[in-house]
Amino acid sequence: MADLVNPEVEWAQRLLEGDAEAFTPFVESFQSKIFQYTWMMCGQREDAEEVAQDTLLKVFESFDQLREPEHVKAWVFRIARNYCLMKRRRSVFAPERELSLDEPMPGVDSPGTAASGRVPDLRELPEQGLLRAELNRELETAMQELPPNYRSVVLLRDVEGLSTTEAAEALDLSEDVVKQRLHRGRVALRKRLAGYLTPAGKVSA
Numbered sequence: 319m320a321d322l323v324n325p326e327v328e329w330a331q332r333l334l335e336g337d338a339e340a341f342t343p344f345v346e347s348f349q350s351k352i353f354q355y356t357w358m359m360c361g362q363r364e365d366a367e368e369v370a371q372d373t374l375l376k377v378f379e380s381f382d383q384l385r386e387p388e389h390v391k392a393w394v395f396r397i398a399r400n401y402c403l404m405k406r407r408r409s410v411f412a413p414e415r416e417l418s419l420d421e422p423m424p425g426v427d428s429p430g431t432a433a434s435g436r437v438p439d440l441r442e443l444p445e446q447g448l449l450r451a452e453l454n455r456e457l458e459t460a461m462q463e464l465p466p467n468y469r470s471v472v473l474l475r476d477v478e479g480l481s482t483t484e485a486a487e488a489l490d491l492s493e494d495v496v497k498q499r500l501h502r503g504r505v506a507l508r509k510r511l512a513g514y515l516t517p518a519g520k521v522s523a
Contacts, residue, residue: 324388324391325343325347326344326347326348326390326391327387327388327390328340329343329344329347330344330384330387330390331387333381334381334382334384334387345374348374348377348394349370349374351478352370352373352374352394352395352398353366353367353370354473354477354478355395355398355402355473355474355477355478356369356370356373356398356401356402358458358461358462358469358473358477359399359402359406359466359469359470359473360402360405360406361462365405368405369398369401369402369405370398372401373394373397373398373401376397376401377394377397380397389484389487391478391480391484391488392480392484392485392487392488393487393488395474395478395480395488396487396488396489396490399470399488399489402466402470406466456510456511457507457511459510460506460507460510460511461473461507463506463510464503464506464507467499468499468502468503468506469503470489471485471489471491471496471499471500471503472499472500472503472504472507474488474489475496475500476500476504482496482497482500485500
């Protein structure tokens with residue numbers, strides 16, 4: 319049924335059919351999402367703005383290459399991810415060395431840590447707590463501290479709401495790798511935010 323079609327997919331289909339009126343809603347749908355992703359990946363506002371602009375430009379320059387409109391979200395974020403990687407390589411803030419997926423994350427995979435329990439999910443954080451400025455700042459800081467390969471997966475899955483399949487497509491990874499990185503990223507974030515959450519899952523006073 320038409321009313322069940324994702325609006326982004328519908329706008330992508332209309333753009334491919336030459337409907338210029340779909341341009342504005344398409345941009346409005348993706349603009350803030352792309353900037354949020356590039357901001358958290360780049361860590362510098364100017365870099366994030368540049369990458370977001372480059373991403374949107376590339377999207378429209380290459381739109382005729384989109385073969386499956388139903389995969390438009392993964393396609394757009396793959397372009398954003400590639401521009402983030404290029405910007406990161408040129409950045410003076412890039413770390414000398416980044417953790418590999420095959421290496422344990424500090425404080426995450428060690429015996430007796432939260433990794434041995436159930437997998438935490440960012441969506442379990444209480445809504446009221448997320449509205450608190452202090453916790454939001456801590457969450458943003460915690461995200462920035464994640465190695466980029468984990469951060470990108472967490473952003474796409476838990477912030478942008480992509481499925482495991484979509485995130486794997488956007489990042490050129492297998493679904494198993496996406497699941498493993500998501501697990502480790504969530505555990506690292508929960509551990510980092512432990513001081514702001516009570517055992518019952520409520521924000522500490």
